[in-house]
Amino acid sequence: xxxxxxxxxxxxxxxxxxxxxxxxxxxxxxxxxxxxxxxxxxxxxxxxxxxxxxxxxxxxxxxxxxxxxxxxxxxxx
Numbered sequence: 001x002x003x004x005x006x007x008x009x010x011x012x013x014x015x016x017x018x019x020x021x022x023x024x025x026x027x028x029x030x031x032x033x034x035x036x037x038x039x040x041x042x043x044x045x046x047x048x049x050x051x052x053x054x055x056x057x058x059x060x061x062x063x064x065x066x067x068x069x070x071x072x073x074x075x076x077x
Contacts, residue, residue, distance in 0.1 A: 028044065032044060
């Protein structure tokens, strides 16, 4: 029962969180479009690109360690 309620809580949390995120994106868009020099918009876009790099690095690192461990396992066999 505890696992079911915990899973239900996570499910509810993941369902409700995108609503909050979408609301913030519309506010960012309104603020960034109202600026004349667009320097803040460029900074926000650079920050988004910077944050996008880390998931790919993590997945690549995990993939590399899996590859290396399987290669070492095959060398031992």
